[in-house]
Amino acid sequence: MFKPSVNTLFGRARSEFRQSASVIIAAVIFITLAAVAASFYISQRERQAQQSIAHTIGNERHLSQLQSLLQDAEIGQRGFLLTNDRSYLEPYEVATRAVTGTLDALSEGVSDNSRQDGNVAVLRSMIAQKLSELRQSIARQSEGDNSGALAIMRTGQGKMLMDGVRETLKTMRAAEGRKLAERVSEARSADRRMEMVVFVLALVTAVFAILAIRSTTRRARSAELTRDELLSRLDRRLLAIMAADIAGYSKLMEGDETATLARLQMVRDLIDPIIESHAGTIVTTAGDSVLAAFSSALSAIDCALEIQREMANAHSASHDTERLLFRIGINVGDVVVQNGDVFGDTVNVAARLEAIAEPGGICISRTVRDHVRKQRTLIFDDLGFKQMKNIAQPVSAFRVREHPSQG
Incomplete structure (x- = not known):
């Protein structure tokens, strides 16, 4: 189904990127x-x-x-x-x-x-x-x-x-x-x-800059085509949506824009392969935010947990003011695919859940909890029903934590 296509197409895109980057x-x-x-x-x-x-x-x-x-x-x-x-x-x-x-x-x-x-x-x-x-x-x-x-x-x-x-x-x-x-x-x-x-060096540099821009443009188009190819196959189906962004990103950018952008790139280099390894598709990215689609809630929750673990390990030695902490929200439900993007209440709820998650935490809907609680030993803290913007009915939300025995 979805997983073989993701691995094949993303593997091809990653190979092209590495070759271009090496040159x-x-x-x-x-x-x-x-x-x-x-x-x-x-x-x-x-x-x-x-x-x-x-x-x-x-x-x-x-x-x-x-x-x-x-x-x-x-x-x-x-x-x-x-x-x-x-x-x-x-x-x-x-x-x-x-x-x-x-x-x-x-x-x-x-x-x-x-x-x-x-x-x-x-x-x-x-x-x-x-x-x-x-x-x-x-x-x-x-x-x-x-x-x-x-x-x-x-x-x-x-x-x-x-x-x-x-x-x-x-x-x-x-x-x-x-x-x-x-x-x-x-x-x-x-x-x-x-x-x-x-x-001569300026001329050579300009030539390579043009080549780099063209190569980057080709990679971007290739990634877009890959995303569209994947999502076009989804049509309208049940998917798990993971929304993630960095807590306090705007404040970090005001403090040191260059350093924050550099750390953001390192974070993306860290989490993008994790999403791919869990058969996820990155649908959209905007600055510090990532929206990804998974074929199952279990894949989405496993991906979110691994991201938070790796982020914690990566910043274990960093000062508190230098840490980049993700807030992650996950929802599962019916989505609509149109022009390579995903739409619907399922996506909107995932984004709202991400907004109420703690920095470094994961917030999920009751539907996601019902899908995964029998298959994973996790702690689900009931946050009650949350009234969310542009969502007609209150959403039952849970905070997810790994069981101490898994630490």
Whole structure:
């Protein structure tokens, strides 16, 4: 009858869902890993390019400092020769102390550019000769030999050395400028590669998003067709209807919508297979509510009891404010099937019984109790007759509890 059809059709729908979900999950993982790897690689290259640019700029700074120091040394020497006042030697002394360190820093900085090796050697030689020329003239002046000091200057060797230093520095600046241009180009290329990777990943993500939406739509249509196929076979017959919803769902959504939706999805993943295992058909779902049809009251009550047990186990370690508790109502009777949905007082009474059930509890009609009490050892607490909205006659309601011996 009903049970083989449910198992076959729902098994097929579940298989299709798992296949689609596996493909989508694999695609998402691949895209994520590709994005992380590409971003890491390109960011490393970009960081290296920026460091190289900063390094080249530092070399240019050393070149400028070196020229400035030599000029300061020459100014200090000339001031002393003209005035014989040793206070004029202060710029010379500061410069000569700093020249060696600056030259070493420059030499180390340009070591990554083989074209600069010869320039550094020439520069180091000319600077050594220039400083020697300055020291000799200062020494003659200090000994009182002003004419001898001036004679050293008049040889023109100092000017020739200084012109050579300036020309070498100019050559080195040009080489560093070319190197800087290359590194700026590399940095821009890295930026363009990053933009391209971001664009490609965004495009791939969009494609997979479209595929996921299409797959989800197909699954929804398949589920709808499965439901309609099942319910169309029911026509008008005696069925057990189970209505369930989560107690305090609206308040939970106000508190933390994202977390509540995530927990709701986990709950659905838990209870949907339980309904299926008891030969139930999920007729409709709306937010936190579920309406399911069963071929017998016994299947419905067994399903409801298992749902409440599994829900209690699943939330045993959760804080009270984080628990999702179902209220379940069950009724049995004649129902009408039309366009894949179920209608009639049987359905309405099940919904009203669910509304008066306690969170985590089950409320049934007398008809359901009469169907199951001889086949299951359960405790039925009589709640009396309940007047229910849009139901003409009061309904005899019972709260169902498992017998302690079954706990």
